[in-house]
Amino acid sequence: MIDILIRAHNESIWLPQLFRSLKKQKGNLIRNILLLDNNSNDFPERYIDQFKELKIIYKKYEKKYLPGEMLNYGISFLMNLSEGTDLSSDYLCTLSAHCFFYDNNSLLKLYDHIKRIPSCRSGFGRQVPMNISDSQAIRDLVLLYPKENRLISKSPAFNNAFSLISYDALKENLFDKRTTNLEDVIWANNEIKKGFKIAYCGDSEVVHYHGPH
Numbered sequence: 001m002i003d004i005l006i007r008a009h010n011e012s013i014w015l016p017q018l019f020r021s022l023k024k025q026k027g028n029l030i031r032n033i034l035l036l037d038n039n040s041n042d043f044p045e046r047y048i049d050q051f052k053e054l055k056i057i058y059k060k061y062e063k064k065y066l067p068g069e070m071l072n073y074g075i076s077f078l079m080n081l082s083e084g085t086d087l088s089s090d091y092l093c094t095l096s097a098h099c100f101f102y103d104n105n106s107l108l109k110l111y112d113h114i115k116r117i118p119s120c121r122s123g124f125g126r127q128v129p130m131n132i133s134d135s136q137a138i139r140d141l142v143l144l145y146p147k148e149n150r151l152i153s154k155s156p157a158f159n160n161a162f163s164l165i166s167y168d169a170l171k172e173n174l175f176d177k178r179t180t181n182l183e184d185v186i187w188a189n190n191e192i193k194k195g196f197k198i199a200y201c202g203d204s205e206v207v208h209y210h211g212p213h
Contacts (some may be wrong), residue, residue: 001029001030001031001090001091002029002030002031002090002091002092002093002107002111002164003030003031003032003033003034003078003082003090003091003092003093004022004030004032004033004034004092004093004095005034005036005071005074005075005078005092005093005094005095006018006033006034006035006036006095006096006097007036007038007067007070007071007074007094007095007096007097008035008036008037008038008040008044008097009037009038009039009040009065009097010040010041010042011040011042011044011096011097011098012040012042012043012044012046012047012097013042014097014098014099014100015035015044015047015097016047016050017100018095018097018099018100018101019047019050019051019054019056020051020100021100021101021106022051022054022101023051023053023054024101024104025101025104025105025106025107025108026104026105026108027105027107027108027111029107029108029111030054030055030107031055031082031090032055032057032078032081032082033054033055033056033057034056034057034059034074034077034078035048035056035057035058035059035097036059036061036070036073036074036077037058037059037060037061038061038062038065038070039060039061039062039065044058044097045058057081059074059077061073061074066177066178066179066180067175067179067180067181067183068174068175068176068177068178068179068183068186068187069175069177069178071094071160071174071175071183072174072175072177075092075170075174078092079167079170087167087168088167088168090166090167091111091114091164091165091166091167092164092165092166092167092170093107093162093163093164094160094161094162094163094165095161095162095206096160096161096162096208098208099127099161099162099206099207099208100206100207101205101206101207102128102205102206102207103205106125106204106205106206107164107204109125109201109203109204110123110124110125110164110199110201110204111164113149113199113201113203113204114164114166114199114201117151117197117199119195119196119197120151120196120197120198120199121165121166121168121169121191121196122158122163122164122165122166122169122188122191122196122198122199123163123164123198123199123200123201124158124159124160124162124163124164124198124199124200124201125162125163125164125200125201125202125204125205125206126145126146126147126200126201126202126203126204126205126206127144127145127159127161127162127205127206127207127208128145128205128206128207128208129207129208145202146202147202147203148202149199149200149201149202149203150200150202151197151198151199151200152188152192152197152198152199152200153192153197153198154192156185156186156188156189156191156192156198157185157188157198157200158184158185158187158188158198159184160183160184160187161206161208162204162206162208163184169191169196172194173187173190173191173194174187175187
């Protein structure tokens with residue numbers, strides 16, 4: 001099973017599209033969806049009742065935003081929610097609130113891709129720009145996220161705007177709670193040091209409005 005962790009800050013305009021894309025995902029993999037809201041003033045919780053078939057849990061995160069610390073908070077919440085459940089074969093999917101799945105098999109493709117690779121406990125997918133994205137975002141996303149798959153075992157690369165990580169990996173390796181950026185690359189570097197590979201699946205796609213900058 002897969003739990004979904006969505007971080008949000010004044011991005012509620014994108015949430016209906018994201019929730020619709022989650023609802024359509026094939027494979028019957030999704031268990032809980034945590035919408036973790038960091039001091040938004042656009043009331044993201046107002047959309048939850050429109051998607052009652054999804055198990056969406058809304059929780060406020062009212063501390064000063066540090067990306068790794070906020071991720072760790074959400075991870076701990078979801079793990080505690082499943083206390084008593086064997087999570088050894090389960091995964092956490094991290095999603096930015098302004099992303100949504102490109103097709104109905106995106107999550108399943110990344111899950112299956114990771115499971116096929118020995119010594120691999122995590123991966124991330126391709127990010128596709130929108131037609132209304134600015135030219136720099138389009139250029140950056142096209143360059144950073146090619147269609148071809150790759151396996152990362154030396155120079156770390158990762159992006160938690162759309163990633164999938166096994167709970168076994170998270171039990172050993174949480175995100176750096178002090179850094180203000182690149183918490184995902186730091187996490188990947190620690191995972192590689194432990195002898196594990198990181199998968200990039202170019203067939204598994206989310207739409208991302210803006211680029212890495």
